[in-house]
Amino acid sequence: MSEPIRITRATHKKEKPKDKDLSFGTVFTDHMFVMDFEEEKGWYDPRVEPYGAFPLDPATAVLHYGQSLFEGLKAFRGKDGTIRLFRPQKHVERLNRTAHRMSIPALDPEVVFKSWTTVVDVDRAWVPASVGTSLYIRPTVIASEPFLGVRPAKRYLYYVILSPVGPYYPEGLAPTKIKVIDNYVRAVAGGLGEAKTAANYAASLYAAEEAKHEGFTQVLWLDGVQHKYIEEVGTSNIMLRIGDEVITPPLSGTILAGVTRDTALTLMRGWGVRVAERPITIDEAVAAAENGTLREVWATGTAAVISPVGELAYKGRRLVVNQGRIGELAQKLYDTIVAIQYGEAPDPHRWTVAV
Numbered sequence: 001m002s003e004p005i006r007i008t009r010a011t012h013k014k015e016k017p018k019d020k021d022l023s024f025g026t027v028f029t030d031h032m033f034v035m036d037f038e039e040e041k042g043w044y045d046p047r048v049e050p051y052g053a054f055p056l057d058p059a060t061a062v063l064h065y066g067q068s069l070f071e072g073l074k075a076f077r078g079k080d081g082t083i084r085l086f087r088p089q090k091h092v093e094r095l096n097r098t099a100h101r102m103s104i105p106a107l108d109p110e111v112v113f114k115s116w117t118t119v120v121d122v123d124r125a126w127v128p129a130s131v132g133t134s135l136y137i138r139p140t141v142i143a144s145e146p147f148l149g150v151r152p153a154k155r156y157l158y159y160v161i162l163s164p165v166g167p168y169y170p171e172g173l174a175p176t177k178i179k180v181i182d183n184y185v186r187a188v189a190g191g192l193g194e195a196k197t198a199a200n201y202a203a204s205l206y207a208a209e210e211a212k213h214e215g216f217t218q219v220l221w222l223d224g225v226q227h228k229y230i231e232e233v234g235t236s237n238i239m240l241r242i243g244d245e246v247i248t249p250p251l252s253g254t255i256l257a258g259v260t261r262d263t264a265l266t267l268m269r270g271w272g273v274r275v276a277e278r279p280i281t282i283d284e285a286v287a288a289a290e291n292g293t294l295r296e297v298w299a300t301g302t303a304a305v306i307s308p309v310g311e312l313a314y315k316g317r318r319l320v321v322n323q324g325r326i327g328e329l330a331q332k333l334y335d336t337i338v339a340i341q342y343g344e345a346p347d348p349h350r351w352t353v354a355v
């Protein structure tokens with residue numbers, strides 16, 4: 001049996017923002033979950049404590065070599081007041097897959113799951129209620145050993161912080177303008193692309209900033225070797241509807257196995273939509289746009305759920321998708337997933353877990 005979770009409640013409660021003022025990841029709740037790892041003890045002392053800063057030695061390994069991981073999932077408050085996590089088990093499994101790749105010691109899946117339900121329960125008053133809002137859950141592991149040698153650390157910190165959030169993109173479901181990147185890469189085969197770890201984000205910033213300065217919302221990454229195959233949009237997975245088929249790149253090591261990706265694929269297969277997880281080149285997408293068969297493009301991820309792409313810029317050309325409007329399948333996926341998340345539609349796959 002796992003160690004009981006100690007709970008220390010905050011004596012000062014913060015003021016909660018109004019639902020309409022929520023953006024993404026700027027406000028944090030009153031509590032956080034923390035657990036330590038030492039080589040001799042394993043993971044120990046799981047606890048909920050008041051949200052606050054960690055004292056970190058300047059030599060702390062993660063600050064130098066980036067040995068870390070994170071996850072991202074959400075809790076939703078339904079009209080009936082029930083708070084539901086969406087597919088937490090999938091996130092637990094992915095957290096441990098990333099841990100393995102990052103040479104971070106595995107965490108007990110039961111303890112990770114309980115860390116989420118426990119801290120959300122303590123801060124349940126922070127789960128916003130309006131549609132489009134939710135409580136974002138950010139589990140993180142960092143190598144906390146003060147040591148400058150290069151090897152996996154012997155000490156780690158696992159923590160979970162919570163942030164009430166509004167829509168990820170200020171423009172909401174409005175289709176995004178995406179720049180196809182053919183001069184920088186996010187990940188290469190055999191690298192860290194399939195791990196949810198800080199390094200991938202650091203690698204992505206420069207190109208994304210350049211694209212934003214040029215007026216784009218996000219970037220589309222191509223493969224790291226030939227700059228030919230479509231991989232991901234920003235920090236989301238991508239799906240293209242060409243003719244009567246939906247195509248998404250396969251999980252071949254360079255892209256993240258998104259939970260929303262899996263959710264969308266499962267739903268579409270259930271609806272009888274033809275879906276293919278296969279490599280797709282940017283040239284195939286351009287050709288489809290030119291011959292009129294590129295019907296929809298959208299990104300999938302926990303933060304935005306479904307984010308339609310209205311325009312793709314590649315080699316100085318602009319491909320407009322579905323006249324810059326959200327397509328019918330993207331809209332149906334969004335509506336279906338959101339309805340399940342807020343407990344307004346049946347949940348035949350048992351994706352939600354009440355807290």
Ligand SMILES: *Cc1c(COP(=O)(O)O)cnc(C)c1O
Pocket residue numbers: 072196200232234235236237256257258259260261300301302303
């Ligand atoms: C988190 C993430 C995604 C989306 O995964 P979800 O589980 O759907 O939120 C996609 N790509 C990258 C690089 C990510 O970090």
